[in-house]
Structure formats: structure tokens, C-alpha cells
Amino acid sequence: MNTVIAIVIILGALIFFHELGHLLLAKRAGILCREFAIGFGPKIFAFKKGETVYTIRLLPLGGFVRMAGEDPEGIELKPGQRIGLIFNEKNEAVKLIVNHKDKYPVQKMITVEKADLDHDLFVEGYEDQDAPLVRYSVKEDAVYVADHQEMQIAPYDRQFGSKTIMQRVLAIFAGPLANFLLAFVILVAFSLMQGIPSNESRLGELAKGEAAQKAGLQENDKIVSVEGQNVSSWKELVTVIQDNPGETLSFNVVRSGEPKKVDVKLGEREGADGKPEGFIGAHPYTEFSILGSLEYGAKQTWFMTKAIFTGIGQLVTGQHGIDQLSGPLGIYDYTDKAAKAGVYMLLQWAAILSINLGIFNLLPLPALDGGRLLFLGFEALRGKPVDPQKEGLVHFIGFAFLMLLMLVVTWNDIHKIFLS
Structure with a gap:
């Protein structure tokens, strides 16, 4: 049940802020926004404020902002009526x-x-x-x-098509942008709560019952050298420890300004490459700073964005297969694991999902924001818009393709979670 609640909250927030980005920039451009919806299918809740109806719909698989003039609206007065x-x-x-x-x-x-x-x-x-x-x-x-x-x-000056290309681009791009901004805010909040990991060779929180605590090391100890080898950064310290699984090493530390020597018998575990590696059960030292948290949020957002684009590139070039993709079941499974790991892991997972949603919507595929931006690019080059019927057909085909892709990734999820 906790996982279900976590998914509802996380996906609801990601979709809400994505559509809110569209809504705010569309309204700023003077476009009449008829509906702001979370989910698809039948309405289960609705209220109207100003010109816009705000709804929650049955299927929580996305959302939309219905802008005047985007689709045929059926408002017509014919002679003789x-x-x-x-x-x-x-x-x-x-x-x-x-x-x-x-x-x-x-x-x-x-x-x-x-x-x-x-x-x-x-x-x-x-x-x-x-x-x-x-x-x-x-x-x-x-x-x-x-x-x-x-x-x-909707008089013409309130319709989507009446606005300049730049106003329409901003109204569409604002959705994915909102997801990047949300990820940044989540990561800033995470660092303010958890602290910013320092690259100093200084110990943070120690795991109970592991090598560091058993040997008598303490939080805030600064490691100067290990077995006579100087270490000045957390990365150097981790490298020395991982290279000596199960060994007893002499640590020279500074504690409250006083030098000390502590012998530590390292733990041993399987590394990412399948080979044994050493560990002591210590986290890096963390600092709390508003400016540092802002910097951390920006850097982590950029790092995650690059990592996701790298993954997409590897998918396109064939380095990874489509079986690496995950759909709703995969998201549920990962969210379940993150929820069990605690609120901090859940926050990081929410940030990753938000960036994924922003990037996915920017892909130049029909029916996505990226596809709509592509058509606006064609309009800018041609000097006139693409025929609405042709564009609508392309988006319809693109939507059908996305539904097919959803079925494929759902099968991947079923195979990985239940059949493997």
C-alpha cells in the first residue's frame, strides 16, 4: 500500500507540474485553456475556475491542457439554424x-x-x-x-494558432522544462535534508556493526593516510579500501585536532565487476549549506540528464536493446524498492523520473511535445503551418506507435519482474 501511495504522489506531482508549465505559458500568451487534466478517460472530479475546467480522470497515465484551436471544437453557426x-x-x-x-x-x-x-x-x-x-x-x-x-x-486571437511561433514553442516547451525544474527543486531539498557529500577524506555516518565502527573509527575523523599512503580525497580513500578486501590496514587519522593510529580489518563484498572489493561501512562526510545545496541540485540535474541522454544514444546505436526500457510495471517495481530504502532514496528516484519525463516528452516523436515542436520548426522554415489534417494524422499514427511501444515495454517488465 505504501508503494501505491508513493507512486500516486510521485506520478501525480510529475504530471501536475508538467501540465502546469503548459498552462502557465499558454495563459501568459493569451491562449484560452479549456481544460487542465490529470489522467485520461472518464472524469472522476472536476471544478471550474475562470475560463478553465480542472479535472482528474480515471487513467493516471498522463495529462493534458486543452487549448482552444488545437483541435476541431464543433462551434459553428450555419445559415438556416x-x-x-x-x-x-x-x-x-x-x-x-x-x-x-x-x-x-x-x-x-x-x-x-x-x-x-x-x-x-x-x-x-x-x-x-x-x-x-x-x-x-x-x-x-x-x-x-x-x-x-x-x-x-474562442475568438481567433485567443486560439493557439494565432500566436507567434515563439509563443507556441514556449507554451509547449514549458511542460518538459517544468520537469527539469521540479527535479532541481527535489534534489536541492534532498541535499538540505541529507547534506552535501564532501570529497574530503573525512568520515560521515558509520554503519552499525561494520569494519569502521568495530575498529573504533568515529564520525568526523579525517583520514590522512592508509598504510603510509597519503589520501586527500574521498575518492582516493575509497580506491585504497576497495583494492584491499579482507586485509587489516593501518589508518592515520586526525580526530579533534589530535593524530591517531587505528588498525581496521576491512570487510569484503562483491563489486560491480563481480570481483571482491573491500569496504569499511562509512558514508562520506556531509555539509549543510543553502548555496551548496543549490549548486548540488544543479550539478546532479545536469549529471542525470547527461546519463539519460547517453542511454538513449546507446539505444539508438544498438549498444542496448529495447529490453532495457521499462514501463508502468517497471516504475512500480523501482518505486517499491526506493520506498523500502527510505525517503531519501525515494526523493532521488522522483528526481530521476521527473528528468526522464522531461526528456521523453522532448523526443521528436509525433504525439509528444518534441513532435509538436518539430512541426513548429517546419512552420518556421516554410513560412506557413503544416496542414492541420496531415499533422493530426501524423500525431495519431505516433500515438498508436507509442501505445505499441508501451505494450512491448510492459512485456519486458513482466519478464524481468515475474519470469526471470
């Missing part, structure tokens, strides 16, 4: 009711002759067969009502 109108005190139409008018106390009924809800914002028509043509202004945030469903109209 009989519609009801409701006006404000300035005699501007604020509601246009296409059918089921009995729900509303309409003030006028007209048969549409001509309408423009994109640019000039008006509707013309006849109240009855023999009446003269009348024209009414439509308020820029008027509501279109059809089948009891209300939708705010």
Missing part, C-alpha cells in the same frame, strides 16, 4: 443556444443568415420570416450551448 440568444446590459449576445432552448429563458430567437465567431464577432438573422435582417454583436467570452453542453467561444 434557429438559435436562441441571451444578452447582457450592452445588448451583446452572451449565450448562443443551438438547441434545447427550453433550459434557458432566451430573449431572442433568430434564424441565422450569417455569423462570425472568430474575428468580427457577430451574428445576423431574422426573428421571423417577414422580419428585417438584424445583427447582434457577440461578446468575446460568450458561451455556445449545444445539447445542454456549454463551451466558451
